[in-house]
Amino acid sequence: MEALEIFLSINFWAAALRIASPLIFGVLGALICERAGVLNLGIEGIFVAGAMAGWMAVWLGAGLWGGVAVAAFAGAFFGLVHAILTIPLGLSQHVSGLGVTMLATSASYFTYRTALPDVSSPPRIVPFQPLDIPFLSDLPFVGPVLFQQTAMTWLAIILVGVVWWVLNRTPLGLAIRAVGDNPDAVDAQGLSVYGLRIGAVVVGSSLMALGGAFLTMSAFDAFFFGMINGRGWIAIALVIFASWRPGKALLGALLFGAFDAFQVRLQTQVGAFVPSQIFLMAPYILSIIALVLLARGADYPRALLKPWFKGQR
Numbered sequence: 186m187e188a189l190e191i192f193l194s195i196n197f198w199a200a201a202l203r204i205a206s207p208l209i210f211g212v213l214g215a216l217i218c219e220r221a222g223v224l225n226l227g228i229e230g231i232f233v234a235g236a237m238a239g240w241m242a243v244w245l246g247a248g249l250w251g252g253v254a255v256a257a258f259a260g261a262f263f264g265l266v267h268a269i270l271t272i273p274l275g276l277s278q279h280v281s282g283l284g285v286t287m288l289a290t291s292a293s294y295f296t297y298r299t300a301l302p303d304v305s306s307p308p309r310i311v312p313f314q315p316l317d318i319p320f321l322s323d324l325p326f327v328g329p330v331l332f333q334q335t336a337m338t339w340l341a342i343i344l345v346g347v348v349w350w351v352l353n354r355t356p357l358g359l360a361i362r363a364v365g366d367n368p369d370a371v372d373a374q375g376l377s378v379y380g381l382r383i384g385a386v387v388v389g390s391s392l393m394a395l396g397g398a399f400l401t402m403s404a405f406d407a408f409f410f411g412m413i414n415g416r417g418w419i420a421i422a423l424v425i426f427a428s429w430r431p432g433k434a435l436l437g438a439l440l441f442g443a444f445d446a447f448q449v450r451l452q453t454q455v456g457a458f459v460p461s462q463i464f465l466m467a468p469y470i471l472s473i474i475a476l477v478l479l480a481r482g483a484d485y486p487r488a489l490l491k492p493w494f495k496g497q498r
Contacts (some may be wrong), residue, residue, distance in 0.1 A: 191450045198330045199315055200449075202338060203404065207396035209341040211420030212427065212434040213348050214260075214392030220352065220367040221385035222488040226282025227267050228393050229417030230289030231286060234259045234324040235394025240408040241300065243310045252336070256398035257391040263289045264390020268383040275492035286417075294410060307407035313337055333382035337362075337403040338397070341434070344392065349431040361385050365486035368493040372464030378493055396420070417468070426476045428484060444471045 211228060218225040225231075239256030243249055246281050270281040277415055292363075301308070313335040321332040322408050352358035364371045368378045396416065401408045419441060427433035 187272035188307040190315060191447060191490055194450075195329045197334065197446055197450060198326075198443075200255045200446040201442040202330060202334060203442070204445045205438040206334075206341045206403070206440035207399040208414055208420055208423065208441060209345065209435060210392050210396035210399060210478070212429060212438055213341075213344055214389040214394075214396070215420050215424045215435055216427065216429055216431065216483055217348065217352075217361070217389035217392070218264075218386050219424060219489055220365045220486055221361050221382045221389075222368065222486055222491065222493075223271055223386050224266055224270070224278045224282060224490055225264070225285075225386060225389065225393075226279060226421070227263055227285030227289060228282075228420055229413060229415070230231075230293075231260045231263050231390050231393040232400075232417045233293045234263055234413060235397030236401045237408050238394070238396075239398030240310060241296070243402060244308055249311075252402055253395065253398055254319060256402075257393045260390040260392070260394025260397075261387045263392075264387045265383070267390070269343035269387040271492070272382045272386070273379055275494060278490055282455055307409050308378055309406045310402070312406045313403045335403045340395075341375045341399070345431050345435045352431065362486075365488055368488055369438045372495065378495070393417070393420070405449040415469075422473075422476055425485075431488065453498065 204224045211232065214226055214231075215225060235256040238259035239252040242255035243252035247255060266288070267285045268282050269279045270276045270284075286332070315333045315335055316339070318332045322328045324332070350358075352362060360371060360376055363380055364376075364385075368382075371381065372378050397413060400412055420438075423434060423437040423441065426437040
């Protein structure tokens with residue numbers, strides 16, 4: 186019964202949303218890329234680059250929102266590298282993405298070590314603080330869960346609605362979805378397949394980087410090696426779980442956040458009898474099970490992973 190009582194805890198659901206926030210950024214970014222027909226496996230490295238760039242910008246005095254902008258720019262840069270390699274040059278999206286992950290991760294660690302060669306522990310910054318919205322924060326249950334999160338969590342939630350609206354209610358979104366399904370038809374309409382795909386990958390990569398920035402500027406107050414801990418790969422899996430839909434992407438991120446928050450609390454109750462590694466594996470195992478059960482028959486973009494060259498059929 187004590188384990189079931191966890192689900193009735195306000196702190197549990199607040200933690201689940203907090204854990205889900207960086208995943209929401211990552212899933213939205215990957216979803217935009219894949220809707221345009223490009224798989225971006227550089228997401229793990231882009232998370233690292235966003236975390237390091239945003240934190241260092243704040244540490245150097247850029248301010249919190251300045252750090253967010255710097256992180257987004259870093260993500261856009263590595264997204265542009267991936268886009269150029271895979272779209273006009275037509276190289277393997279798998280190989281390019283993994284290469285970007287290694288490049289972004291190594292460049293981030295190198296920059297950190299170069300800037301702070303003699304530092305044994307990372308310098309601390311003042312991160313985003315939980316918002317305290319009058320009246321709303323005092324609402325039973327909903328107040329502590331929703332209205333005492335940081336501004337970046339709210340940014341992630343708002344972006345879900347923005348991405349949904351752009352993809353489903355605007356000509357630009359229609360063009361992005363079309364270029365991921367039938368680029369020849371888009372080209373026949375006089376639109377630039379290369380331009381749409383490159384733009385989607387750059388914007389998507391910017392959002393991915395914000396997931397990393399959330400960790401150093403909202404969840405924690407410093408950058409340290411290994412802090413991403415596979416969140417980028419989880420985001421890639423959650424895109425499939427979401428069937429490339431922003432609303433389901435939010436649900437998938439919250440589901441993983443709940444799994445992770447649950448294992449932490451369950452570990453404190455029965456950790457003496459069960460190896461801790463079992464609890465650490467649990468969110469990933471449950472996510473795989475959910476992916477297998479709920480993502481069967483997903484309507485994936487038809488041109489995903491398929492290179493396109495103008496004039497070729």
